[in-house]
Amino acid sequence: MTDRLKNKVAIITGAGQGIGEATARAFAAEGAAVIIAEFNEQTGTAVAASLNAQGYQALFIKTDVSKPEQCRAMVDEALRAFGRIDVLVNNAGINVFHDPLSMPEDEWKRCFAVDLEGVWHCTRAVLPGMRAHKKGSVVNIASVHSFAIIPNTFPYPVAKHGLLGLTRSLGIQYAADGVRVNAISPGYIETQIAVDYWNTFDDPDAERLRTYDMHPPKRIGKPEEVAMTAVFLASDEAPFINATAIVIDGGKSVMYHD
Ligand SMILES: NC(=O)c1ccc[n+]([C@@H]2O[C@H](COP(=O)([O-])OP(=O)(O)OC[C@H]3O[C@@H](n4cnc5c(N)ncnc54)[C@H](O)[C@@H]3O)[C@@H](O)[C@H]2O)c1
Secondary structure, three states, X not given: OOOOOOOOEEEEEOOOOHHHHHHHHHHHHOOOEEEEEEOOHHHHHHHHHHHHHOOOXXXXXXXXXXXXXXXXXXXXXXXXXXXXXXXXXXXXXXOOEEOHHHOOHHHHHHHHHHHOHHXXXXXXXXXXXXXHHOOEEEEEEOOHHHOOOOOOOEEHHHHHHHHHHXXXXXXXXXXXXXXXXXXXXXXXXXXXXXXXXXXXXXOHHHHHHHHHHOOOOOOOEOHHHXXXXXXXXXXXXXXXXXXXXXXXXXXXXXXXXX
């Protein structure tokens, strides 16, 4: 790797596994100091320890992004440790998939608390510092569910559509302060969240193969492929990219049918 994020300090939420872990590893390899803001103490500690063992700067801060006070405390601790925050990757997210009318009442709140409100809590905590420095990049991990619908996945796409609205609103609001806010919309990426989804089917392996087959490249994405795009958006290579979303789905959302 090179030094594309040299001297930058980046918070990555949900970095204990999956896309967040891949992003933390890619950011560290590109020279950033990374804060692993994760509520799973075991995975968060393990990722930070493995990065430190490779000679990178990484700090685990136990954070539940659905709790505003924990997000504020996490950012305060990161500021005490590193002095400023250049990048926030809002990656922590959960799949909450239901048939709308049979969805238990609390599931709506559980989904929005993490997938949308969690992003706002963390972003709100870093924005004052970024505005003061006249520079910052917020990268929100949205989804193809931000613009397309798979039946029986309610209310996840509602929250992810909202996340695109948040990205655009804040990107416009703070652009003149040097803060860029963008989203990445991954399609199917091979992580635990995808495996858990396949496991909801009677034949998980058949569903996995069906998923591969429905994509133009006949495979699904890798966490590292999302991480590389996050590196680009966080770097100084994308200074005029703001309030938009980059789709990473192998072209699936453009294909009418095969
Ligand atoms: N995997 C996919 O196919 C896919 C596709 C589109 C979008 N996404 C989005 O990418 C992001 C990461 O997904 P993934 O597949 O790596 O998921 P994952 O389940 O493998 O990892 C999510 C991580 O977030 C953490 N987390 C969950 N709730 C949290 C909370 N309240 N506070 C802090 N951390 C929390 C988990 O502990 C876990 O480490 C999510 O926002 C997801 O919606 C994933």
